[in-house]
Amino acid sequence: MTDSGMTTSARMGAAWMLARREWTRFFRQRNRVTAAIVQPLLFWLLFGTGLRGSFESAGGESFSQFFLPGTIGLIVLFTAIFATISVIEDRREGFMQSVLVSPAGRFPVLVGKVLGGAAIAWAQALIFLLLVYLVGAASIAWTFPWLLLLLAIIAIAMCALGMIVAWPMESTQGFHAIMMLGLMPMWLLAGTFFPIPEWSPSGPVIESGAATIGDWGGWVLAGIMQLNPLSYSMLELRRLLNPTLDLSSAGFAPSSMTCWTVTVIATIVVVVIAWRLMRGSRKADTMV
């Protein structure tokens, strides 16, 4: 140990230990394991079956096919959120106090939570994916390794986002409010549940006559959806799940390159924001 505290490898050791702690805790809470898989599975089966007739997508997907990337996105989102919400419990149970007064500092806390949570989310998504392949709702393609990589990046972004929300939060109730008002809409407006419409800067595209309020509403919604970085991740997820899908008639179809770039940049941005927030806020230190 040097005078300035701990070496980088010792800090990484601390981060690794905290990430392992997330795993250990997760598997000791069986209800979390089942809830994280069963809930999205139910969503997928119920919506996929219920909305089968009333849906038409670019490339001729059925609703259950269309909804598949969104379901996987939801699994990652839920698991990441439940993993990071534990930072509030850690603080209430006092565990966080002893971490914050250790020479390891806050960086291992962030890395441990994000990597620990992301690994759980990633594994859950993978289990779901294998189930989907098993029942034949999709088939494994050459894109599988890329799919795993993209899922890992999304999981990291979701956990970092969860940390941004959870770190300054005093109660889990507050987290639920943010989840319903912020995180769920973010997921809904990412082309997961309904396709993202076309958007042009000059206003709504209509066949004839003047644009109604409904048209303008759709135009604003499409704009928001196209600004949502998660839309790009979800679109690429859709492509990787079904590489033969023809998106030429879709309203929103940026290139793979664009999707990857947006996903990676958004992930870096949320991680940096999470880090700055954790380093800067001392309020959270004494919140018990």
Add this chain to the structure above:
Amino acid sequence: MTTTSTATSPIDAPHESASSLGDVLCDIRDLHHRYGENVAVDGIDLSVRAGEIVAVLGKNGSGKTTLFRVLSTLLPIQRGSVTLDGLNIAEHVDAVRSRIGIIFQSPSLDIKLTVDENLRCQGALYGLSGRELSDRCDALLEQFSLTDRRRDLCQTLSGGLKRRVELAKGLLHRPRVMLLDEPSTGLDPGARLSLWDALQQLANDGVAVLLTTHLMEEAAKANRVILLDQGKKIADDAPSRLRADLGGGVLTIVPDDLADAKAILKRELNLETQIVGETLRMPCDAPEVVAKVSDALGDDVQSISIGRPNLEDVFVARTGKQFQ
């Protein structure tokens, strides 16, 4: 400085066992801390030497928890300085952190993890790994008689056992200074005794021990007591000296009715007593007073005793207020 003017002995005065004490490991100078307009710590000076157990005694709101939080690096230093093991806390926070062991009042164990996992997690946070960490865990589990519980989840342990795990956690990295916030909260008398054995053992090994407490009997066991009131230090000395400063003895009367008894004693014997809790007290060295008081109060008294003053008497004498 106003804070030390009321104390009978300056900080550097020799203490009862000063000869066996080592270097100053914790040195606080003119520390101030406020939350907005509220002053929590108002110019405290204090030092703890290697091998010494110092108790910070104060009521709720006296500033002891704020002091503890500043020392444990949870709160920044607003004014004044704190030096731990020769390092300024404001300049070398990480290095200071690796030299202090902290036991919080609220439990800091992860109850979903086993005793062993908790210790290993703590070790990793302090840069310990591999053989060194394993050996250290084994040694501490042995020292605190936890070896046979090491694979148990912490949520299955009793309060006393949890405290022992906390202590083992805090000692894992061999701290030079040990800070404990109300360490005996929630412990039964037996567990308290073994806690103090452990603290004494630490002091014997040359660790500087600083603890906060609101329990008189606990503070009385320390080598030195710091009395805090409204963020100021009002006394700093060995418990025996603090008591000796009050003079010989204290007469304690437990009457049926406090106000009545006080009035009777004033009227008939011209005695000035002070109401402290459920008792009347006054400095007194003459045993014959007991008989006079007994005569004056008749059947309206439960007990009358003369004893050496305790820390509560010291607090009352210094502040003119009751402790509880």
